[in-house]
Amino acid sequence: MARSELKSRVLQENKSTKMGSVSANDVLVALRQVLPAEQEFIALHEPLIAGREWDYIKDCLDSGWVSSVGRYVDRFEDMLAGTCGVKHAVATMNGTAALHLALVLAGVKAGDEVLMPSLTFIATANAATYCGAVPHFLDCDERSLCIDPAKLAAYLEEIAETSGDGVCNIKTGRRLAALVPMHTFGHPADMDALIEIAERWNIVLIEDAAESLGSTYKGKPAGSLGDLAALSFNGNKIITTGGGGAILTNDTAMADKAKHLSTTAKIPHKWSFDHDQVGYNYRLPNINAAMGCAQLEQLPGFVAAKRSLARRYQEQFTDIAGMRIFAGPEETESNYWLNTLLLEQPDRWFQDEILEVTNSSGFMTRLIWKPMHRLPMYSDCPRMDLDTTEELADRIICLPSSAVLGAELSQAGS
Ligand SMILES: *Cc1c(COP(=O)(O)O)cnc(C)c1O
Secondary structure (H helix, E strand, O other): OOOOHHHHHHHHHHHHHHOOOOOOHHHHHHHHEEEOOOOOEEEEOOOOOOOOOOHHHHHHHHHHHOOOOOOHHHHHHHHHHHHOOOOOEEEEHHHHHHHHHHHHHHHOOOOEEEEEEEEOOOHOOOOOOOOOOOEEEEOOOOOOOOOHHHHHHHHHHHHEEEOOEEEOOOOOOOEEEEOOOOHHHOOOOHHHEEEEEEEEHHOOOEEEOOOOOOOOOOOOOOOOOOOEEEEEEEOOOOOOOOOOEEEEEOOHHHHHHHHHHEOEEHHHOOOOOOOOOOEOOEOOOOOHHHHHHHHOOOOOHHHHHHHHHHHHHHHHHHOOOEEEEEEOOEEEEEOOOOOOEOOOOOOHHHHHHHHHHHHOOEOOOOOOOOOHOOOOOHHHOOOOOOOHHHHOOEEEEOOOOOOOHHHHHHHOOO
16 A cells, blocks of 8 residues: 555544554644654754864874774763763773663673563563673663563562572572663663662662663763773664764773773773783774763753753644653653653553554654563573563654754744
């Protein structure tokens, strides 16, 4: 069926949608109120290159220091550590590498299990797999869209047991080596409760903060709350270095080890090549770090613009029954990396209808990731009951959220 045909069919059928008198067309009308009318296509999340990117990259090229050693890498790491309120940041070539290395640093080994939400981007699960470990999937709550701490606490009382080398899953006999909360779409997880659980069981806590640069939990930056954290600077993230990532930690020994392992475990020396273990070539090139410095200078503006866009969405959707724009709990302040339209009831049909109508009208909207336990390679992994995750997957639609959309609005509105 042609797109236009499907669209008109969908528009006709709207009259009989289950959501009372509300139709996918109402969503389209709301998007047209919030987003610039003159543009033919509006991306889900595009980079904003509006600062000193060209200057710094040119300076980097002129210096000849384009690879993984150079002053922009050091500067970017210092800026990141300052922004995120941690002692150390170690830049990596992408967020997945940062997560992998964070798990290695945490001592995750082959045959271990890593606790993580099923509702996450696949990198979280893949990073555990690269260690030879098995992801163990946890449910989310509707309050945060992140790991449900109450459910996790009860679950661990049931399946976990403290043993000689840590804590073990009594059902599989494997060690529970790390807990990896992910701050979904920039909304911080309930970290106090998760820290309490990590302490109760003595499990390393690693934040997957790939989506939450600039977000805070009780006033503290996301990424500063666990033992380690991973950031991403992919093209669609809050700031971008083309591709890039970072490990954050307050532990100086860990940070030194992160640098060492990400630099092929080479022992620094003027002329000899000596390596003391199997390392990785995971460092961020200087040229990407140059871009990162320019991007990070603009972070406060990006976050303000994204929050202003979120407010506009929230206002515009308050009058539409059966759905709302998700806002996290009061103790958190999200960067609103991706704005989330949340249907009050799971409805795959209506979800698809909204996606069809909006995408065919030039608004790039998307489903949330398919939950990890539904993917073929992870379907046999251990997991708790995932009722809320299953429901949320059929309730969420991600809306266009680029900083530039909010920036234009705040200028127009001022
Ligand atoms: C983007 C992202 C990553 C991975 O980052 P890359 O830089 O793309 O490798 C990891 N976890 C989550 C939740 C992400 O959104």
